[in-house]
Amino acid sequence: MPYDPSDYPPFAVTVDLVVLTVRRHALCALTVRRGEQPFQGRWALPGGFVRPDEDLAQAAARELSEETGLTAHDPSAPAQDNGAHLEQLATYGDPKRDPRMRVVSVAHLALAPDLPAPRPGGDANSARWAPVEELLAQGGYGRDGEPVAPLAFDHAQILADGVERARSKIEYSSLATAFCPPEFTVGELRRVYEAVWAVALDPRNFHRKVTGTPGFLVPTGGTTTRQGGRPAQLFRAGGATLLNPPMLRPEV
Amino acid sequence: MPYDPSDYPPFAVTVDLVVLTVRRHALCALTVRRGEQPFQGRWALPGGFVRPDEDLAQAAARELSEETGLTAHDPSAPAQDNGAHLEQLATYGDPKRDPRMRVVSVAHLALAPDLPAPRPGGDANSARWAPVEELLAQGGYGRDGEPVAPLAFDHAQILADGVERARSKIEYSSLATAFCPPEFTVGELRRVYEAVWAVALDPRNFHRKVTGTPGFLVPTGGTTTRQGGRPAQLFRAGGATLLNPPMLRPEV
DNA sequence: AGTGTTTATCGTCAGGAAGACGACTATGAT
DNA sequence: ATCATAGTCGTCTTCCTGACGATAAACACT
Known part of the structure; x- marks a missing residue:
């Protein structure tokens, strides 16, 4: 059972976030505009690299905090601080999902109360809440009739999975x-x-x-x-x- | 947003399998005996590295086939071949979960009909079906009164998560x-x-x-x-x- | 003050599903 | 022939839900 790292090509590991909230009677997701290639200018889910000494949940909580200022509500935490719910969603590792290199993304799902306004933080150009209905309308048109570009990478799939998780989880x-x-x-x-x-x-x-x-x-x-x-x-x-x-x- | 691979330490990405079956009125999981350090001689879940050109699901299906001879039953497949059900479970990435290097493991859950006998394949010394009740009895004793060593790495947690997933999923x-x-x-x-x-x-x-x-x-x-x-x-x-x-x- | 609108809350009723359990049927074993 | 074992069909009661009537307490008008 070989374990020499040089035997295997490097994988990059990232966390991507599906942050959901309810605004004006609609389920909305946080999206950030990409500042660089690939998919420059397109909307994407917030996310970033997992650091060497970080657990996956820690990395997700850090990204969530950087993007929204929300504190992750650890399931082991006692009472209701003003933190959001955060849980692991699924992992996406298609070899071609990122054209630059092999990136495995551990997606997380966050549920938050309605927030004042997205605070663009970190390296993202801008951020906004968008109704998931628009984001998932494949090649469709938004509420204002403008054509909607699909999310970058496989983020439409990740978002769809996150929305489905949220929809089913509030049932039980x-x-x-x-x-x-x-x-x-x-x-x-x-x-x-x-x-x-x-x-x-x-x-x-x-x-x-x-x-x-x-x-x-x-x-x-x-x-x-x-x-x-x-x-x-x-x-x-x-x-x-x-x-x-x-x-x-x-x-x- | 840095993307230079050299900026980040290499992560190894593996798949681990929770393969469940029902034998003699008990829910059993497939375990393999470790041939090397760490945890040498201890039981562990089957698993292995994801190859450079492989999707995560492909890697899991390959490992399942190597260990059991079962074909993964892709959800998109039409009819009931003799394949097992296979789905992604969760991802485990604690920095210290493997003492040698940073390993992120994407665990998968497989459900199979009762099989004749585990066929030791690949690099595993031996394999066996063990009742999950014994495997999860933390520091407890097996059916024959012998003390049971816990599973290697964080595999007890992974197994517990897989069993809980199976238990809840057959409900609905x-x-x-x-x-x-x-x-x-x-x-x-x-x-x-x-x-x-x-x-x-x-x-x-x-x-x-x-x-x-x-x-x-x-x-x-x-x-x-x-x-x-x-x-x-x-x-x-x-x-x-x-x-x-x-x-x-x-x-x- | 009175009227309408909105939202909250309580009640009633019929239908469906589940738990408890009786009864009967078709095999093989003794 | 009798028994043990498993499978299958019913019955009855209880709980939950969906549909919906009715009342209550605020505000915005006139």
């Missing part, structure tokens, strides 16, 4: 709360589900489901009218991470 | 049929679920569930008495890959 976990501020109402949580799944949910049945699942929501005692209408109770995410029975995604 | 997919021969009975399929979950299921409710889910099972017309008792209908796996509603794992 309490992860949808990661898209919400620390305190939120049942209606706000419902709008998260509606945006991520792109469906309409019955407010009454949704309310019954989430308030009836023990450990999912903890009332804080406060109320708010920030959505208009009758004041709504405020909740925090409860300790339960698994929803059983799950929240059912309506049939298409 | 038809993947349990990957543990069965091409034709099987309802009872044999039930014993797969019972072995993977380590629970007892009601034969009548199980029968109602699997035969009542459209597209899950296709009767072949034949019957068998290989399990004793009344002859049972033989089925093939149907086209349905997603079970909705899922098969429910009993509460603990």
